[in-house]
Amino acid sequence: MVFLVLGLLFFLPWWTLFVSGSDWPLPVFLIGTVVFAAGLVAFPFLMARGHGQRRDDRAARAADSTLGVVWVLFTWSLLGGVVHLVLIGFGVGGTGTARSVAVAVAVVSAVLLVLGHHEAMRVPRVQRLDVHLPRLGGGLDGTRVVVLADTHYGPIDRADWSARVAEAVNALDADVVVHAGDIADGTPVQRREQSAPLGTIRSRLAKVYVTGNHEYFGEAQGWLDRMTELGWDALHNRHVVVERGGDALVLAGVDDVTAESSGLAGHRANLLGALEGADPERPVLLVAHQPKYVHQAATAGIDLQISGHTHGGQIWPFNFLVRIDQPVVHGLSRHGARTQLYTSRGTGFWGPPFRVFAPSEITLLTLRQGTGPATPGTTANPSTEHTADPAEK
Template sequence: MVIVLLVLTLLFALPWWTLFGSGAGWPFPVFLAGTVVFACWMATFPFLMAAGHGRHNDRAARIADSTLGAVWVLFTWSVIGGLVHLVLMGLGVGGADRARVVAVAVAAVVAVLLAWGNREAMRVPRIKRLDVQLPRLGAGLDGTRVVVLADTHYGPINRARWSARVAEEVNALEPDVVVHAGDIADGTPAQRRGQSAPLGTITSRLAKVYVTGNHEYFGEAQGWLDRMAELGWEPLHNRHVVVERGGDRLVLAGVDDVTAESSGLAGHSANLSGALEGADPDQPVLLVAHQPKYVPQAAAAGIDLQISGHTHGGQIWPFNFLVRIDQPVVHGLSRHGERTQLYTSRGTGFWGPPFRVFAPSEITLLTLRATPAAG
């Protein structure tokens, strides 16, 4: 609790100091009003978070999440503003108005970033296209179109219309395989039924597969597996399915999130050997695992391609640097070991704060390519 209070105080105190307390020389009524606003903002934030995410009050959650995103952006640019202030002071530039100019500049940048970041978070993601060469892929499966969704995070903001538009974008890509790499929602299937319903309209030629993310284990993981099955998806709960085209086969395997075992939910854990049980070891494997940090196990098992989400690409810069401490990759295609490749999606939606700053969302189209025959 002491650590939480210190972090909370720092997050709010530094922006207050930059905007009002650093010698900006505002008239006293402005200084007092700013101080009162920040004090009330900081005091109410923990209660809104508790009501929103502890008692599942969506209205409180919307306010608390927006506050968290806004104060993070304010804190980041207050740090940058403070460094600029020190540089200007060292150069002797700005004089008595220096602190006020920095305060106004920080406020303006933050306002623009929050408005733009909210638009980025709420829009239908752009399509990201990428060819992925899999040496073991048979010629019959060359050109297989895999569309990746991840981290839709249906939550306190009702995004049912957004969800329907995402489904339309996916169908327009005419996918062979559709993957949802987890963190489907914040809440129970009953709470987010309307937002998840458009997933049932998504079509594919060969398969639609889904694995749990860590957020499913904050609610009803088994309920989400059942809900996705109801919507016509294959829940890969430590299991696999095989798709075939042109006489060649591809194993689509999936594991529970790495947090599943610690959730205490019976029968849930990240079990790769169970997921691959009965699969032909000579066939290429596409593994869906929510977190990129599962890739060492995938590489050890000789998986051809792992698809993950979880990171959101950092979602709000510079949080991506903190994500990198916990995960081997923040976004994009990477290689691990001799055979295994990992694709990490920035995510289709957003978690919590309705902002994306320098971390755009995506619907990903991966086109699988076979290695051309020699000669």
């Protein structure tokens, strides 16, 4: 099945660009065919070498970039093919039309890849949002929560990017800083230089971190220890309490939902353990990597869950596939009578160094007392969630 999907990903762009009635000169056809064939053959070996036991960063960079390029080409080849069929239906066919479609697909894909790479590599824009929590005490009104998620330090050395992200966070003068998981692809030793700037991030009240699913591909406990070393509170199924103006807020965190299947002793998403000893009258901000954990959060009456994981889809139209697995792709949504969920698009990127129609973000949530305006996606049923981002509808 994997090789069938892989073959289709490479076949459709090759067919659209170099066959499909375009009748290119033989040298053009041969060069295109050789390039696609070489990519198809090399890709599995590059993936195995780059993301397997050897963890060869050069191979991983090549494999990840190839995956991003072929995904974009596949998407726009599919759309180009539909346009081509429509044109044929209207009697506008022939070699000229086929070549025009092929050139359009190539140009659109190239432009999106250039812009997408820029989007992936730049310091994210700051998204600002007020979140109203009825149980929030007046002393905590205006609390500034900065959210990072899915930094994915990886095969591309982004130590300088990491330092500039830390500077951007510090400029926001946060009371609380949250890292919602998927800190890196690799071990703490491999990504030590890239993660070091996290130690320079400042906050008035707390800096908290939870594991994402990618930590369980490597050394999850090692990343918990590394973040503690950098001055963060690793919320390994536990909570801390922050106070201001005589009012308190519980900051709780759970391991990723994949933790239990990792086989690591003591690692699983345990909300009861995270809230053990917490005053039930105090509002709770829960950090859980995957949005779908909001089912448990809503049942427990959590006030606000912060998540990442989705990347907003990262490369359109992957957001529609993400929506099959997750209740929300991006934004603020309500679940049940009390619980709100904020899902970040993520600060970095996974794998392919591209973001297409899914910009990265650093999020500034300002907590406000009271009900405020209606939260998008409101539902009375805690088991039913809706995306809050109109672009996803």
